[in-house]
Amino acid sequence: MANITWTADPAHSEVVFKVKHLMITTVTGYFRKFEIVVETETDDFKTSKKIEFIADISSIDTHNEQRDTHLKSADFFNAEEQSQLRFVGNKYETDGDEVSLHGDLTIRGTTKPITLKVEFGGIVVDPYGQTKAGFTIDGKVSRKEFGLMWNAVTEAGSVVVSDDVKIHAEIQLVKQNVPVAAKQ
Template sequence: MATNWKIDPTHSEIQFKVKHLMITTVTGNFNEFDATAVTEGDDFSSVSSVDFTASIDSISTNNSQRDEHLRSADFFDASQYPALTFKSSRVEASGDDFTVTGDLTIKDTTKPVTLKAEFGGIVIDPYGQTKAGFTVSGKISRKEFGLTWSAVTEAGQVVVSDDIRLLAEIQFVKQA
């Protein structure tokens, strides 16, 4: 029997990290997102699918000027491409460790990516809702997804790295 799960956005966070000037890391997040998962049964021993969407307009790096630049055509081009999406093609479990493979679409580019997920467990909250938790991580090349803006300092330092680390704390709620 298939079980549907929906992300609990108030207890989840979606982050990305990128090197700035190759000496420090800047963290950003998406404040508006949605995700669903379908499992066979009431646990995550067999996962049929995972779908995720994030609103590009909801990007926040705690710097409004940088956020507007990220939303511009130099990066995500939010006016033309308002969301990024991920659709799983395969989910493999090994104990509490999962490998989630699927298609990530940013702008008009779709590429396969593999994410790691660590299962935190399933609990029933004080309101009787069944919840499941995961810590998700991965890495992508921003340039492979058309995020090619680049600059170099006078000393020859790259301003923004190509590698983007993805980090998420996900809490799913079992649907009735």
């Protein structure tokens, strides 16, 4: 049986990160350029054979050009030497209504296992005949575990940027191919 390939619909997907600034507010950022490829045996994502997400570090957008430039620098993501952030899922696990996606996240050449909470929105056929699947994904990582060590301290002793980074994604996948056996 041939695998079914699903890819991100960029017009209906977004990948967001949130970090506390001065420990009093949250700064929100986006990866504007990313790719997602999922391969399944059927329309049931529990049959996933491949789950891969790649974000282009140069596409970071926090609505502040100076901050974006700093995030791309060697102080943080080091985009000149490490141009991509990569997540490779290795287990899509369901427990009742709870869904977890386990995998390896690579930032700045450091790979660590993480677990993301997944909410499966379902599968529909859009008005153009495309089969689409929707997901909401949430997680949290320690930026320092991935070598993003830069920090400063205010006069009062507070840190400027928190270690915890919250991840939120709204993903719409588009089915790219249907196995020949399924068409008959």
